[in-house]
Amino acid sequence: MKGLASLPWLIHGFSTRPGGFSRAYGGNSLNLGFTKDDSRSNVERNRAEFLKKLGAASNKRSWPMVTLRQIHSDIIHHVVKPTEVNRNEEPFAGDGLITDTPGLLLAVQAADCLPVVLVDAKRRAVGVFHAGWRGTLKRIVEKGVGEMRREFGSSSWDIRAAIGPGIHNCCYTVGPEVRSQFESQFAWAQELFHETKDSEPIRERYPLLFLTARAPGHSELPKNIFLDLVEANRRQLMDAGVPAKNIEASPLCTSCHTDLLFSHRAGNGKTGRMMGVAGLRK
DSSP, rough: OOOHOTTTTEEEEOOOSSSEEEEETTSSSSSSOOTTTHHHHHHHHHHHHHHHHHTTTTOOOOOEEEEEOOOOOOOOEEEEOGGGGOOOOOOSSSSEEEETTOOEEEEEEEEEEEEEEEEETTTEEEEEEEEEHHHHHHHHHHHHHHHHHHHHOOOOEEEEEEEEBBTTTTOOOOOOOEEEEHHOTTGGGGEEEEEEEOOOOOHOOOOOHHHHHHOSSOOOOEEEEOOOOOHHHHHHHHHHOOOGGEEEEEBBBBTTTTTTOTTTTTTTOOOOOEEEEEEEEE
């Protein structure tokens, strides 16, 4: 992301699908999650390759990488020491990590949910967050800003945010109960949703048939409800005081670009995992 690329002391990135050693999901894919369909050795090779591309690894040593057992929560962990990290394990359960310790790489996994990176450009602190609809409803990124203020003395004005690739409002259908939950929590929730009706070619070709074959009120097509998860997280960051100009979002929808990105929905549940990562150079 352009807003973060100007910080020479920062390592950050969002992975994509191609360029790895896994074949479980077609081709040579860069699956970074220990999924049931892929071997552990492939994932470890993929992670090593990803760290090398980020500049967080050399032939002699790689940065310790902290990951999470993600549970669609608002739980955020403050990582202080490299000794807390056990490589390729998930010592924490939650959906957010923050640190101001150099030499650590924080990572969240995603395959439709949004990976979000926050960086305090003044105090040199970072956070990474996993924001699906449940975590977004629980205000994971808004609370992330609050945790950085509490732990590091960060000012919202100094925080830069990067929202990585995820499923966009062109593809992200949800049920009416999800919309109701958002509307109960956010004053601007109505702006996050749009609806379309299912189309049936036979209805479009013979509309009179359906008008006369059913009683009034029984010929309506079901509605599809679409959620704008990117905008929901953008609004939360702004509510937390992060300036709009400091927030960048990837234009790529995971469900639309399955050649480039993993998508849980498009893959019907069989898919790899991408990562959003951030760390501070020593």
